[in-house]
Amino acid sequence: MQFKDYYATLGVEPGAGDAEIKTAYRRLARKYHPDVSKEAGAEDKFKGINEAYEALRDPEKRAAYDQLRNQGYRPGDEVNVPPGYGGGAGGFDFGDIFSGGAGGGAGGGFSDFFESIFRQRAGGRQGGAGFGGAAPNQDTRARFAVPLEAVYAGESRRITVNGKQLDVRVPKGIRPGQVIRLAGQGTGGGNLLLEVDYANHPQFEVDGRNVLHTLSVTPWQAALGASLSVPTLGGTVELKIPAGSEAGRKLRLRGRGLPQAGGAANGDQIVELEINAPAPTDEAQRKAYEQLAKAFGQSV
Missing domain, CATH: 1.10.287.110 (DnaJ domain)
Incomplete structure (x- = not known):
């Protein structure tokens, strides 16, 4: 072998x-x-x-x-x-x-x-x-x-x-x-x-009864707000991203975590935002980034 x-x-x-x-x-x-x-x-x-x-x-x-x-x-x-x-x-x-x-x-x-x-x-x-x-x-x-x-x-x-x-x-x-x-x-x-x-899962981690998921969003989705599809163990749901969100912000989907014995309430799913800026693939996108740089300056 x-x-x-x-x-x-x-x-x-x-x-x-x-x-x-x-x-x-x-x-x-x-x-x-x-x-x-x-x-x-x-x-x-x-x-x-x-x-x-x-x-x-x-x-x-x-x-x-x-x-x-x-x-x-x-x-x-x-x-x-x-x-x-x-x-x-x-x-x-x-x-x-x-x-x-x-x-x-x-x-x-x-x-x-x-x-x-x-x-x-x-x-x-x-x-x-x-x-x-x-x-x-x-x-x-x-x-x-x-x-x-x-x-x-x-x-x-x-x-x-x-x-x-x-x-x-x-x-x-x-x-x-x-x-x-x-x-x-x-x-x-x-x-x-x-x-x-x-078993290891590519999308989720477990913390007690809570399920943790990292969601990648674009800078404009984080800044302006958006409604995005998010995977859960029970199927895909829509999650509202509040305007002005920053990287690391955690949003809660109640009851979307692991169940408990005896009929007690499920844990929650905690969604942590990860902001990713896509690389420009053409001249129009590059110019759009240049306009953002002019509007916001070079400081974070």
Whole structure:
């Protein structure tokens, strides 16, 4: 199989910090999301970006990857990963749990290279409470990366675990760290315990029950006000941008966040404004910018 340079995929240096890696992922994921991008090959690029971020965002997985990368491999080089290499990182069967849609949409299904590094091999840790390689008739644990849309709506998702497809009902509003129990679906007839984590999303982040979204607006939309379409987990809504808005202003969409158990009110969606000035593409647009410069001066 061929070596993958996950740092190059995200456009960051090997010494990049967590915040820089996260920023690069969000920027590229928004650009190549299949629902947004019209570029050829956008879906494959989106999958590669998700895979790179999954490998680098976790310290244990990143350390296992760096150890291999430091052997001098370059993109396209043939590499044979030793059996069991990196399998202890977190103790999860990453290769199986992320295939078949657990990551949601186009993000599910990682490459053989990823799986060869992070898959928990047979003969790993054992015991009823252990992760991966459980003894017969004992519980098997794995991580389940749940799409935010499934958490919002409460719905079933199909995943593949150890070569077997399973339909998993995701309870509405389930929280990270909670466990979904599938009776008799573990190794040797034991139970399969899926520990919930939220899958990475190119448009949203989560803060408690609130959902965070960054919305890019033009300078004139911020200055004059506008009504813009904004994505939410429940569908697109119209958001009024007040005149005189500045970069960093936060607007609230009440009830558009994640639900709570017991019928309590949903969290909110917080929309943070990001002002982007498009580059002029012709003489008329350049002159328009010159007129703005004359009208407003050079000071911010």
